[in-house]
Amino acid sequence: MLYVNDIFYSIQGESSYSGYPCKFIRLAGCNLECGYCDTKEALDIKNSKPFCIDDIIKSACGSGPDSIKLIEITGGEPMMQNESLELMSKLIKLNYKVLLETNGTISLKKVHPNVIKIIDVKCPSSGHSKEFFFENLKCISQNDEIKFVIGNKGDYDYAKNFITEYSLDSRKLIFSPVEGAVSHGEIAEKILNDGLNVRLGVQLHKIIGLK
Numbered sequence: 001m002l003y004v005n006d007i008f009y010s011i012q013g014e015s016s017y018s019g020y021p022c023k024f025i026r027l028a029g030c031n032l033e034c035g036y037c038d039t040k041e042a043l044d045i046k047n048s049k050p051f052c053i054d055d056i057i058k059s060a061c062g063s064g065p066d067s068i069k070l071i072e073i074t075g076g077e078p079m080m081q082n083e084s085l086e087l088m089s090k091l092i093k094l095n096y097k098v099l100l101e102t103n104g105t106i107s108l109k110k111v112h113p114n115v116i117k118i119i120d121v122k123c124p125s126s127g128h129s130k131e132f133f134f135e136n137l138k139c140i141s142q143n144d145e146i147k148f149v150i151g152n153k154g155d156y157d158y159a160k161n162f163i164t165e166y167s168l169d170s171r172k173l174i175f176s177p178v179e180g181a182v183s184h185g186e187i188a189e190k191i192l193n194d195g196l197n198v199r200l201g202v203q204l205h206k207i208i209g210l211k
């Protein structure tokens, strides 16, 4: 049984899959409380319903056309619920390309190897930069992506230093400015000046007015 906040079909907006149609399963509950969280309704388990895995799969796969084989497990923090591992494995068996959005604070060791992990490294403005689970750096494959949500210049410097310190420059990296806190242009300029090989995240789904 998994607590589900929402199941929907939309445009993926925050990774190298940004722009592609995608089915989403938003699981409820999170172990953090970031000031900039834009999915606060998913943090409280009260805003969810328990579903068995087969019913979730039926509902999510049916939320969009059969031709769409991209599906994302998000939250909240999906790794808070153990059964999310089984859900992902079953979706892989059904030939879905599975994306997992996670805040990086819980072990990812048991996640199916074919799942594409989009792992947050929390920067200081989140209030949770000390909670990253460093063992997760050992579970990152070439397909996975590492996302830094940037709320101010201090966050930018933190992210830049983190990449150097943990030799992540050859990984797929995303710098995603917090809407309204820091301008995309400012972060873009810094990325260009510093010659960082990172993707500027722009939350495409919000620009086009979708969830």
Ligand code: SF4
Pocket (backbone or CB within 6 Å): 030, 031, 032, 033, 034, 036, 037, 038, 039, 040, 043, 075, 076, 077, 103
């Ligand atoms: S980890 Fe993600 S879902 Fe949890 S509070 Fe932070 S932004 Fe929200």
